[in-house]
Amino acid sequence: MATAAAPMEPRPNVASATVRLPAVKDYEQIDREIIGTLRPTLGWFAALATAILCLLIGVAAWFYQVYAGLGVAGYHPPVMWGVYIISFVFWVGIGHAGTLISAILYLFRAGFRTSIYRCAEAMTVFAVMTAGLFPILHLGRPWKFFWLIPYPNWRLLWPQFKSPLVWDVFAILTYLTVSSTFLYIGLIPDIAVLRDRETNPIRKQIYAVMSLGWRNSDREWRHFTRAYLFLAAFSTPLVLSVHSVVSFDFAMALTPGWHATIFPPYFVAGAIFSGLGMVFTIIIPIRKFFKLQHYVTLNDLDAAAKMCLFTSLVVGLAYLTEFQIAWMSGNKYEQDYFWNRVFGQWAWAAWIMIICNMVLPLSLFSQKLRRNPSWLFILSIFINVGMWFERFVIVVPALSHEFEPWQWGSYAPTWVDYAILLGSFGWFFMWFLLFIKQLPVIAITEMKEVVPPRLRNVGGGRH
Amino acid sequence: MPGLIGAFHELDATVSAIGELRRSRFNELTVYTPTPRHELEHALEAPPSRVRVFTLIGGLAGASFGYWIAVWTSEYWPLVVGGKAIASWVPYTIFGFEVMVLVGSLSTVFAMFALSRVPRLTMTVGYDPRFSGGHFGIWVATSPERAKEAADLLKKHGAVEVRHES
Numbered sequence: 001m002a003t004a005a006a007p008m009e010p011r012p013n014v015a016s017a018t019v020r021l022p023a024v025k026d027y028e029q030i031d032r033e034i035i036g037t038l039r040p041t042l043g044w045f046a047a048l049a050t051a052i053l054c055l056l057i058g059v060a061a062w063f064y065q066v067y068a069g070l071g072v073a074g075y076h077p078p079v080m081w082g083v084y085i086i087s088f089v090f091w092v093g094i095g096h097a098g099t100l101i102s103a104i105l106y107l108f109r110a111g112f113r114t115s116i117y118r119c120a121e122a123m124t125v126f127a128v129m130t131a132g133l134f135p136i137l138h139l140g141r142p143w144k145f146f147w148l149i150p151y152p153n154w155r156l157l158w159p160q161f162k163s164p165l166v167w168d169v170f171a172i173l174t175y176l177t178v179s180s181t182f183l184y185i186g187l188i189p190d191i192a193v194l195r196d197r198e199t200n201p202i203r204k205q206i207y208a209v210m211s212l213g214w215r216n217s218d219r220e221w222r223h224f225t226r227a228y229l230f231l232a233a234f235s236t237p238l239v240l241s242v243h244s245v246v247s248f249d250f251a252m253a254l255t256p257g258w259h260a261t262i263f264p265p266y267f268v269a270g271a272i273f274s275g276l277g278m279v280f281t282i283i284i285p286i287r288k289f290f291k292l293q294h295y296v297t298l299n300d301l302d303a304a305a306k307m308c309l310f311t312s313l314v315v316g317l318a319y320l321t322e323f324q325i326a327w328m329s330g331n332k333y334e335q336d337y338f339w340n341r342v343f344g345q346w347a348w349a350a351w352i353m354i355i356c357n358m359v360l361p362l363s364l365f366s367q368k369l370r371r372n373p374s375w376l377f378i379l380s381i382f383i384n385v386g387m388w389f390e391r392f393v394i395v396v397p398a399l400s401h402e403f404e405p406w407q408w409g410s411y412a413p414t415w416v417d418y419a420i421l422l423g424s425f426g427w428f429f430m431w432f433l434l435f436i437k438q439l440p441v442i443a444i445t446e447m448k449e450v451v452p453p454r455l456r457n458v459g460g461g462r463h
Numbered sequence: 464m465p466g467l468i469g470a471f472h473e474l475d476a477t478v479s480a481i482g483e484l485r486r487s488r489f490n491e492l493t494v495y496t497p498t499p500r501h502e503l504e505h506a507l508e509a510p511p512s513r514v515r516v517f518t519l520i521g522g523l524a525g526a527s528f529g530y531w532i533a534v535w536t537s538e539y540w541p542l543v544v545g546g547k548a549i550a551s552w553v554p555y556t557i558f559g560f561e562v563m564v565l566v567g568s569l570s571t572v573f574a575m576f577a578l579s580r581v582p583r584l585t586m587t588v589g590y591d592p593r594f595s596g597g598h599f600g601i602w603v604a605t606s607p608e609r610a611k612e613a614a615d616l617l618k619k620h621g622a623v624e625v626r627h628e629s
Contacts, residue, residue, distance in 0.1 A: 216496055456475050
């Protein structure tokens with residue numbers, strides 16, 4: 001909830017928790033400009049068609065894999081986890097920044113979240129939807145995936161609750177449910193705005209149903225704000241738990257390089273870092289093409305870039321700590337694994353990871369670069385690539401270099417792996433592109449909380 | 464109950480109108496606002512939302528169910544491995560936690576809907592599409608005898624439009 005605040009001294013070069021939008025004058029302007037972004041354009045249709053084409057390539061590859069068997073996917077003993085598990089962890093990670101921005105920053109009252117949280121939240125939901133596909137793609141018989149869900153059955157069989165795979169099912173499904181609920185609840189008042197402005201009777205009817213008859217009464221807002229707060233309070237530990245649980249898939253195994261207590265915080269920091277990378281990849285073009293620079297201001301990008309820098313430093317520290325653990329453990333297998341990772345067989349992947357995730361983000365110490373959207377966009381692509389390779393470096397080198405030399409092997413993805421990876425991007429961007437032209441990509445109602453309300457007696461309205 | 468709706472353009476005018484309406488014993492007020500504002504909440508002196516009760520009950524029920532399903536299935540079909548516990552609370556905390564969040568969140572949303580009377584199939588009398596845009600609205604439910612008094616009050620505080628509805 002907002003209160004009309006006293007004017008502050010302008011500090012244009014300092015990203016502040018108190019958002020100020022000098023170019024946004026009143027509530028009507030917010031309605032007009034944000035609803036204006038919903039008109040489809042030729043560029044949008046082209047992007048959507050590209051996304052659907054990528055998706056179809058992935059679907060075709062998957063059909064082929066189901067027909068021919070998992071062997072076409074590049075699995076080769078001892079590396080029996082490959083691109084699908086890497087991409088699963090990658091997409092779950094992408095899905096973390098949305099809840100961080102919408103829930104954790106909400107609890108911390110960080111004002112810069114207001115302009116970017118809707119976009120990040122939608123990104124979260126679609127990223128988790130994408131991530132959820134990969135464990136199913138990884139199954140030899142994907143139609144049996146529901147065996148992981150505890151449901152009453154004639155054979156009285158239950159899943160093994162001590163298995164990290166079952167933990168994953170609970171964590172991911174809970175995360176998907178809660179994050180999509182959180183997104184929808186926040187959207188209801190905005191859909192009511194669309195309903196009230198819509199002139200096409202069919203669309204108006206659809207919005208009326210989707211807004212559930214929301215009418216902005218004090219009673220609705222009173223319960224809404226409280227419920228939103230509790231959802232944020234639930235989502236905060238949830239977001240930290242989900243990637244911790246994902247990290248248990250690895251940390252519970254006795255494999256060198258995986259069996260480490262540092263994994264949960266390391267994964268959570270990496271997830272938030274990668275998610276922030278994807279937020280930049282998405283929000284910077286949206287800001288430009290939808291002409292929303294006066295909503296998503298340089299101050300907002302600057303503040304998000306600082307978070308990105310911080311999480312990069314945490315991730316970098318985790319990389320170095322892993323080496324320190326291996327060194328100080330005195331365990332030869334652990335030491336050999338890390339040597340092989342950085343100077344041996346997988347050096348190329350490890351150095352992509354280190355350069356993209358540790359070195360390049362250091363540029364964000366420069367305020368000039370933090371406030372340069374072009375650089376942030378380029379950097380975000382490097383971060384996305386780097387974070388995919390981080391998961392590659394976690395999954396593949398460990399399996400390819402276990403205890404005994406006769407167990408050692410290599411791994412190379414096949415065209416099926418690449419096609420399905422491409423398809424996952426198509427799937428993700430298809431949903432995202434559909435979203436941004438049907439529903440507001442910036443929260444209309446929350447923007448109105450930021451803009452000072454119209455007052456009869458200027459200087460009044462405070463409490 | 465019949466009544467009248469006043470539309471306002473300014474927040475402080477709305478707040479002062481609410482204050483005077485309440486002092487004049489017009490207690491059945493519904494305020495429409497495009498965005499939640501503390502000023503309006505304070506002027507209405509509404510009781511705190513009871514959503515939290517549902518959140519607490521849902522959270523506790525979810526945590527209990529999460530632990531229970533894992534413990535019960537383990538005891539029902541024991542997998543005895545070495546000397547390890549058949550039902551182990553450490554990994555089962557994951558289920559307790561996740562189901563607590565799931566059920567707690569869903570019951571919070573349910574409470575929000577139930578307490579706000581949402582979903583609503585028909586628009587309430589007095590609602591105006593402007594109230595999701597840039598206007599604030601006050602619906603005063605009153606008898607026809609006091610309608611004029613309420614209308615005068617709304618106009619006095621700067622209502623841009625006052626309309627009788629029933």
